[in-house]
Amino acid sequence: MTVFANPVLPGMYPDPSVCRVGDTFYLANSSFEYFPGLPLHSSTDLVTWTPVGHAVDRPGQARLLDLAGVPDSGGLYAPTLRHHDGVFFLACTVVGGAADASFLLTATDPAGPWSDPVFLEGARGIDPTIFFHEGRAWWAGCRLVEPGAYPAQTEIWLRELDPVAGRLFGQEHILWNGAVTGAVWAEGPHLYAHDGWIHLLAAEGGTERNHAVSVARSRSVTGPYVGNPGNPVLSHRQLGATARVQNVGHADLVEAGDGSWWALALGVRVRAGGHVLGRETFLAPVAWESGWPVFNPGAGRLGERGSTPFTSADAPTPAELHDTFPPGPLAAHWLGVRGPVPGAHTSAAGLHLEAPAPPPASTAPAGPTPTSALQPVTGTPAAFLGYRLRHPDVRAGIHLVLPHPGVTTGLALRQSGDFGLRLELAHAPAGWAATAIARADGVDTVLGRVPIGPVATGSVLDLTAELSAAGVEFAVSVTGETRVIALTDAALLTTERAGGFVGTLVGPFVSGEPGHPVTVTAFDYVPLP
Known part of the structure; x- marks a missing residue:
């Protein structure tokens, strides 16, 4: 027997379809x-x-x-x-x-x-x-x-x-x-x-x-x-609106080897009227009564907990992730927007991410083009790699080497091209600064900015975003000193505000001058109690 807590596959995993072999x-x-x-x-x-x-x-x-x-x-x-x-x-x-x-x-x-x-x-x-x-x-x-x-x-x-x-x-x-x-x-x-x-x-x-x-x-x-x-x-x-799990639907059935039937369906976990993780995969037992399927008999809705009579051949996927980007193919949990991210590669030093060149005007498509097709994170073309948020309370962060002054880099929480939050590191005449930015309806608003003072070339900085019931807190750590940049609510990351069908991704981005890759030495994802 295996005990489970719903969702069985958390994060943006909608529209489940299942078969058995x-x-x-x-x-x-x-x-x-x-x-x-x-x-x-x-x-x-x-x-x-x-x-x-x-x-x-x-x-x-x-x-x-x-x-x-x-x-x-x-x-x-x-x-x-x-x-x-x-x-x-x-x-x-x-x-x-x-x-x-x-x-x-x-x-x-x-x-x-x-x-x-x-x-x-x-x-x-x-x-x-x-x-x-x-x-x-x-x-x-x-x-x-x-x-x-x-x-x-x-x-x-x-x-x-x-x-x-x-x-x-x-x-x-x-x-x-x-x-x-x-x-x-x-x-x-x-x-x-x-x-x-x-x-x-x-x-x-x-x-x-x-x-x-x-x-x-x-x-x-x-x-x-x-x-x-x-x-x-x-x-x-x-x-009603106070239910913890909502939007339940889009199910698929499967018969197990012992003759029992099960359903996998999508649902969302709601907090403060919205959901940021996207539609997730939930599990329910199914019985047949009078020739019809009955979902979670006696309850008629998804249960928070349950059990299956089967045993697992695999160890559970760890909730925490510490990715140091070892040499070789990029791990499959990293997602690009509309295709592989050009130039993204790994080495013994970590992940190397380079700003893309703007498309030539002569190749721009005729007619209106969705802003997000060319601007996946910021107001200029950006390279972005995202990891699915899988927990409602989590701390995610990157460790990156101080980049070339001609690029802007940082940590983004992407809901869509027009909605999201980010913490970006950029160089201005006064020196380096970390800036928290909210993007709503395609317009950027500065939430907070902190100069980070003289930093030696090659220094490693930590940029973090912490999601909780209080909202999203951005912070930067330099030479052991941590400074909070901004605390804002997470409404811009919800489907209820941004629309669409996806959940939130978190990960590094870079924009600005091509030819100056940013090195990310590690990514940390830690669920909070």
């Missing part, structure tokens, strides 16, 4: 504009999740998916992970590029290598799923009804899939519009066979406070589907 469960999550994309984990107990890689981890894949052209909270949405005849299949959509497009990736090992994306003609909409049943393969997705009976009305549609050729064929079938008339965005469909029925699980209500999970069933894959009279079968929307 033997005694091992595999999990995929959305990654939006971040690279590497579509993180994958494995577990033998549904509680202890070990990273195994990313399905999109090559620059060539990022180019084919046009990640460079997606806006904030665009990119890779709601994957579905399935396994059939020795092959892993991953269906997903890239949103916000030249055109929304659904694609298929395959691998024989979830650790990779994964194939280049195969785009499916006719796969309109988002949130595709794959269903293997009785020797046939099916592809279902979600799209807006045109014209809809009400705004944001969607439909779940289905066609047969040739998984080898990567194409859809045959008649299209409209399966469902969701459980509640007027509820927006029936999405995230998944199909399962159980006890002679085909069950269609879907999210609806939008991925905010009204998010929910509903289910319908049919004797045939192609329908007709009839909704459960008890819908929605999982939601926290009825709990």
